[in-house]
Amino acid sequence: MLMHPELMMNLADERRRELIAEADRERLLAAAQTARRARRGRKSEAVRGQPTGNLASCESSVAVPVR
Incomplete structure (x- = not known):
């Protein structure tokens, strides 16, 4: 034709x-994220490698010797 x-x-x-326009939207979303x-x-910052959050960890935290 x-x-x-x-x-x-x-x-x-x-x-x-x-x-x-699509690239601008993606850039804006990435900046917002x-x-x-x-x-x-x-x-809230992590304390000695412990994750931040509302719930306590199920496993006990044990100091690991440095190699």
Whole structure:
């Protein structure tokens, strides 16, 4: 099917704009996730390698000798 050059140029421009918008959305989501992780990390810090959280660990913590 033969198309007009203007139509092909419009389709190419529209696709390029869609790709740019998608990349912007992905970049924005990645920045939001990074910020969320940073905020979570600041709330409570790990103490001597113990995980932070509300629940106590099921296993007892034992000091491991250094190799």
